[in-house]
Amino acid sequence: MRVLFILILLANLGVYALGQGWLGMRPEDEGRDTRRFTQELNPGAVTLTPRPAP
Known part of the structure; x- marks a missing residue:
């Protein structure tokens, strides 16, 4: 049971x-092209x- 817990914990961390x-x-x-977010076209x-x- 302890081994199963450690395997599930490692899978969750991964x-x-x-x-x-x-x-x-x-x-x-x-x-995604992250460079497009830094460009201001106009x-x-x-x-x-x-x-x-109001």
């Missing part, structure tokens, strides 16, 4: 490490205005 990206690229991030086209007071 899945957690994979999900956190400690063992390489996270599965959700595969195929920053002048966006204007922020304050919300009118």
Whole structure:
């Protein structure tokens, strides 16, 4: 019973490490181009205005 507990614990730690990206690229991030998030194509086209007071 103790061996089964240790195996389950190690499996859970492995899945957690994979999900956190400690063992390489996270599965959700595969195929994403992270450089695109840092590019602003047309920053002048966006204007922020304050919300009118109620």
